[in-house]
Amino acid sequence: MSSQFPLQNTHRNGASIARTTLEQTALFLRQNWLRLSGIAAALIFFFALPAMFDQIFGFSADFELHRVSLIGIFIIAAFAQNILTGYAAQPSLGNAAFFGVSGYMVVWLVNDLNQPYWLGLVAACAVAALLGIVTGGPALRISGAYLAIASLGLVMLANSILTLWDTTAGRESYLFNNIPAALTDDHSLYYFVLWVVIITLYLGYNLTRSRIGRAFTAIRDDEAAAESFGVNLTRYKLLAFTISATLTGLAGGLYATWGGTASSSMSSVDQTIAFLAMIVIGGLGSIIGSILGAIFVGLIPLLLGLLPNVITVGTVQIQITTLNTGIYGVLLLLALIYFPMGLQTIPALLQKFLQRRKQS
Amino acid sequence: MTIIQPLLSIRGLTVQFGGLTALNSLDLTILPNQIFALVGPNGAGKTTALNCISGFVQPNAGSIEFNGIDILRKGCSARVRIGISRTFQSGQLFKSHTVLENLLIAQHSAMKADLFTGLLPFGPARSEEQRARANAMEILDMLGLTAYANIYAGMLPFGVQKITGVARALAAKPKLLLLDEPAAGVPHEDAMALAQNLREWRDHFQVTMLLIEHNIPFVQAISEHVCALDYGEKLAEGTPQDVLKNPAVLEAYLGRDDTQKEDADDNSHHS
Amino acid sequence: MAAFLQVTLAGLVTGSLYGLLALGIVLIYRATGVLNFAYGAIGAIGVSVMYELIARGHFNFWLALLCALIFSFIFGFLLERIFARPVLNAPVFTKAIATLALALVLQTIADQIWPELAQSVRFATPFDSITTRIGGVYIRLTDIIIIGTASIAMAALTLFLTKSKIGIAMRAAAENMSTARLMGAPVSMLIALTWAIGSLVAALAGIMEAANLNYVGVHMLDSALLYVFIGAVIGGIESMPGAVIGGVLLGIADNILALYLAGHTLGPVNIGDPGVRESIIFAGFVILLFLRPQGLLGQRQLRRV
Numbered sequence: 001m002s003s004q005f006p007l008q009n010t011h012r013n014g015a016s017i018a019r020t021t022l023e024q025t026a027l028f029l030r031q032n033w034l035r036l037s038g039i040a041a042a043l044i045f046f047f048a049l050p051a052m053f054d055q056i057f058g059f060s061a062d063f064e065l066h067r068v069s070l071i072g073i074f075i076i077a078a079f080a081q082n083i084l085t086g087y088a089a090q091p092s093l094g095n096a097a098f099f100g101v102s103g104y105m106v107v108w109l110v111n112d113l114n115q116p117y118w119l120g121l122v123a124a125c126a127v128a129a130l131l132g133i134v135t136g137g138p139a140l141r142i143s144g145a146y147l148a149i150a151s152l153g154l155v156m157l158a159n160s161i162l163t164l165w166d167t168t169a170g171r172e173s174y175l176f177n178n179i180p181a182a183l184t185d186d187h188s189l190y191y192f193v194l195w196v197v198i199i200t201l202y203l204g205y206n207l208t209r210s211r212i213g214r215a216f217t218a219i220r221d222d223e224a225a226a227e228s229f230g231v232n233l234t235r236y237k238l239l240a241f242t243i244s245a246t247l248t249g250l251a252g253g254l255y256a257t258w259g260g261t262a263s264s265s266m267s268s269v270d271q272t273i274a275f276l277a278m279i280v281i282g283g284l285g286s287i288i289g290s291i292l293g294a295i296f297v298g299l300i301p302l303l304l305g306l307l308p309n310v311i312t313v314g315t316v317q318i319q320i321t322t323l324n325t326g327i328y329g330v331l332l333l334l335a336l337i338y339f340p341m342g343l344q345t346i347p348a349l350l351q352k353f354l355q356r357r358k359q360s
Numbered sequence: 361m362t363i364i365q366p367l368l369s370i371r372g373l374t375v376q377f378g379g380l381t382a383l384n385s386l387d388l389t390i391l392p393n394q395i396f397a398l399v400g401p402n403g404a405g406k407t408t409a410l411n412c413i414s415g416f417v418q419p420n421a422g423s424i425e426f427n428g429i430d431i432l433r434k435g436c437s438a439r440v441r442i443g444i445s446r447t448f449q450s451g452q453l454f455k456s457h458t459v460l461e462n463l464l465i466a467q468h469s470a471m472k473a474d475l476f477t478g479l480l481p482f483g484p485a486r487s488e489e490q491r492a493r494a495n496a497m498e499i500l501d502m503l504g505l506t507a508y509a510n511i512y513a514g515m516l517p518f519g520v521q522k523i524t525g526v527a528r529a530l531a532a533k534p535k536l537l538l539l540d541e542p543a544a545g546v547p548h549e550d551a552m553a554l555a556q557n558l559r560e561w562r563d564h565f566q567v568t569m570l571l572i573e574h575n576i577p578f579v580q581a582i583s584e585h586v587c588a589l590d591y592g593e594k595l596a597e598g599t600p601q602d603v604l605k606n607p608a609v610l611e612a613y614l615g616r617d618d619t620q621k622e623d624a625d626d627n628s629h630h631s
Numbered sequence: 632m633a634a635f636l637q638v639t640l641a642g643l644v645t646g647s648l649y650g651l652l653a654l655g656i657v658l659i660y661r662a663t664g665v666l667n668f669a670y671g672a673i674g675a676i677g678v679s680v681m682y683e684l685i686a687r688g689h690f691n692f693w694l695a696l697l698c699a700l701i702f703s704f705i706f707g708f709l710l711e712r713i714f715a716r717p718v719l720n721a722p723v724f725t726k727a728i729a730t731l732a733l734a735l736v737l738q739t740i741a742d743q744i745w746p747e748l749a750q751s752v753r754f755a756t757p758f759d760s761i762t763t764r765i766g767g768v769y770i771r772l773t774d775i776i777i778i779g780t781a782s783i784a785m786a787a788l789t790l791f792l793t794k795s796k797i798g799i800a801m802r803a804a805a806e807n808m809s810t811a812r813l814m815g816a817p818v819s820m821l822i823a824l825t826w827a828i829g830s831l832v833a834a835l836a837g838i839m840e841a842a843n844l845n846y847v848g849v850h851m852l853d854s855a856l857l858y859v860f861i862g863a864v865i866g867g868i869e870s871m872p873g874a875v876i877g878g879v880l881l882g883i884a885d886n887i888l889a890l891y892l893a894g895h896t897l898g899p900v901n902i903g904d905p906g907v908r909e910s911i912i913f914a915g916f917v918i919l920l921f922l923r924p925q926g927l928l929g930q931r932q933l934r935r936v
Contacts (some may be wrong), residue, residue, distance in 0.1 A: 138921040145864070146925065149860050149864040156913045157910055164904060167906065168901070206478065210479075211471045212473065214461060214464060214465050217454070217457065222455075224448075226454075229440055230532075277728045285456070326738075329736035330736055332728070337729075
């Protein structure tokens with residue numbers, strides 16, 4: 001055991017700490033080349049995607065691209081859930097409440113009150129943030145499974161109220177007629193969402209690596225130790241609730257824009273669990289996990305929809321459409337069993353694989 | 361003769377858990393740059409005393425003055441800011457963070473970055489971050505941990521975890537460092553080397569150390585002043601030689617079965 | 632007054648079913664730390680098997696009931712072995728989402744086997760038409776049987792867990808898996824047994840719900856499941872009696888609210904709308920948890936430093 005103790009202070013070398021900026025940059029590039037090239041490749045892919053879609057799918061392309069934009073919206077919502085659950089370790093399932101309320105707010109402000117779109121979006125985020133603070137405060141008193149179910153109750157409450165609003169107003173759902181012309185076309189909507197996702201994730205990346213983000217993850221690792229170094233548990237948990245609600249509000253506003261309508265199904269139990277499913281599949285406490293999880297949950301049903309309706313094996317005809325949900329469930333199970341820490345581990349596994357190839 | 365202003369002055373500290381008295385009117389005076397050891401069997405009230413100083417336990421009565429300031433009503437974060445930091449008996453490192461990040465989290469109170477500056481890749485938050493990193497690397501270098509800077513704390517071998525706990529507490533730039541059983545689970549030779557190192561770090565970082573400990577040879581090797589507790593009361597106080605030879609102290613350690621009082625000590629962990 | 636008693640009776644009937652389901656959920660939660668979102672689907676499959684035996688196998692009602700319960704017991708056991716075992720040591724969220732995936736799979740399978748049960752199909756019992764009237768309150772024999780069976784089942788389960796050797800071992804395994812294993816308890820078998828009993832309870836509650844509503848469907852327990860979760864949490868999810876009390880309270884509150892809100896309006900809002908009732912219940916639930924975070928009978932957790 002004595003070899004475990006790093007007690008010899010032989011190699012003290014203050015000079016090794018100070019490096020020039022150039023050297024630091026070079027070191028950073030050397031250590032992160034795989035990640036950086038991955039990001040670059042992903043950016044090129046997503047910016048070029050609409051062009052490729054046109055070539056591959058021809059006339060039906062716009063519809064598919066429209067569906068791809070939805071995945072972008074899910075990425076924001078998944079990251080929001082991840083800040084709360086993956087980083088700050090609050091097992092809250094209430095995010096769909098903010099998602100729905102914000103969707104209705106945007107439509108109400110822009111449609112009925114004739115406010116500019118950007119103002120509607122910002123105001124909806126602000127309302128979501130406020131709701132996040134109002135509900136997050138008391139939620140701090142609740143922990144574990146209680147918080148999960150209590151926040152589920154919040155979603156059902158939002159769902160009932162929004163449904164009631166619709167029934168009282170005598171409509172099926174809240175149609176969004178006043179969407180700015182620039183966002184009604186699928187290509188521009190795609191790029192708008194893409195930019196919002198990039199900016200959100202970039203700022204989010206900075207935040208998670210800052211003093212604030214570290215306070216979240218310190219609370220997750222050890223509340224008592226975090227508190228002993230001055231991390232105010234109440235303040236930071238509440239902050240996580242607020243940031244998460246705000247981003248979910250942003251996603252909700254975009255979703256209403258995307259679908260051209262806000263409906264109470266945005267605040268459904270299925271929707272809120274889908275957000276949790278995204279980060280569980282992708283990986284808790286990880287940005288890449290939020291992205292991969294949202295892609296998994298958003299893309300698999302899309303791909304299953306592309307399967308032929310009926311497959312004939314020998315003389316047996318299999319109705320694929322009726323099996324979609326089950327196939328999706330099986331894929332979900334397989335992902336959870338083989339990647340219990342989420343799909344975020346794929347890049348690391350890939351890196352290990354590449355290094356082993358290099359060595360041999 | 362000059363009177364030295366004490367760094368920490370505890371008067372009449374009393375803590376009760378339910379009907380159980382964990383500490384009964386304890387007085388302690390710790391001088392600057394002293395290495396002060398609090399010893400005693402399980403349930404003596406050592407951990408409770410430490411928790412009172414670091415702010416995890418509110419005493420029922422008594423006063424705690426640090427540098428002449430009453431800190432009794434201050435929360436954990438205020439106490440870190442004025443220069444009290446601690447280690448934990450079981451390490452309690454931030455496992456999903458690297459050693460370097462552990463030391464950055466320890467500087468939380470000293471840093472100012474808020475939500476909006478934290479979002480940006482430049483500006484005051486970043487330069488502050490650079491300074492915090494430099495401070496952390498300096499401490500890691502001094503403690504011989506540089507090689508572990510980018511290793512996740514959860515993956516460190518036991519011994520390195522213990523030193524990392526000390527490094528983390530030092531990163532908060534404390535005037536008073538509270539060490540919760542630093543030598544627990546450490547083999548004898550390593551404990552002696554650890555005592556030597558802690559003295560060296562005390563000199564280098566100009567820090568006062570208050571430690572609670574079971575390991576008597578370790579206490580003898582490191583401390584300059586010892587206070588022995590039993591059942592929440594002070595048994596003896598003075599130089600290590602005097603206190604550790606005191607018949608009452610020996611009796612408390614050897615004459616009784618430790619296990620009867622486990623409960624009391626367990627209670628003192630709750631807050 | 633008669634109307635009030637009538638809805639209280641209805642509330643007691645749904646409440647005892649919620650309580651029974653909540654008990655099954657708490658049982659599995661304590662043993663494996665899983666919030667089982669597939670619980671409704673598991674129960675529905677038990678009911679569907681009974682329906683199959685009666686409708687196509689022309690079984691007698693009671694024989695079909697017995698076979699369905701035995702099937703559910705074995706089914707729960709197999710589910711644990713095939714499905715829950717691989718994720719037993721996964722993080723808690725992974726397990727919860729895995730049960731959700733399981734629910735999707737089970738529902739698809741059920742939809743394939745019983746396409747007609749996607750809609751509600753009539754479910755008849757031998758005691759359907761027997762009704763009596765006491766002081767203006769109509770009491771169906773079904774009501775008495777449901778309340779009686781649910782109470783007996785809940786009491787039996789509680790006795791089994793607290794008094795029997797196997798039950799005590801199951802609880803020990805739930806408290807601390809590795810310690811129980813060190814002490815020689817067959818932990819893996821006990822966890823499978825928990826799922827088996829849980830599945831049996833789900834089927835029993837599902838069949839009684841079918842008798843109560845007089846219809847059967849693959850999705851019949853879906854909406855009840857959320858109420859059941861809420862009931863379990865109101866009571867305190869670590870506490871079995873709490874789960875029962877929570878479920879019963881919720882069932883009664885729902886029915887009584889339905890009675891008093893019906894036919895009233897508040898400005899433009901029709902407060903007889905089920906949405907208003909749900910809003911009140913969910914809001915009440917959220918407020919209750921804010922006031923008493925550990926549920927009615929749960930223990931407040933101490934923090935260790």
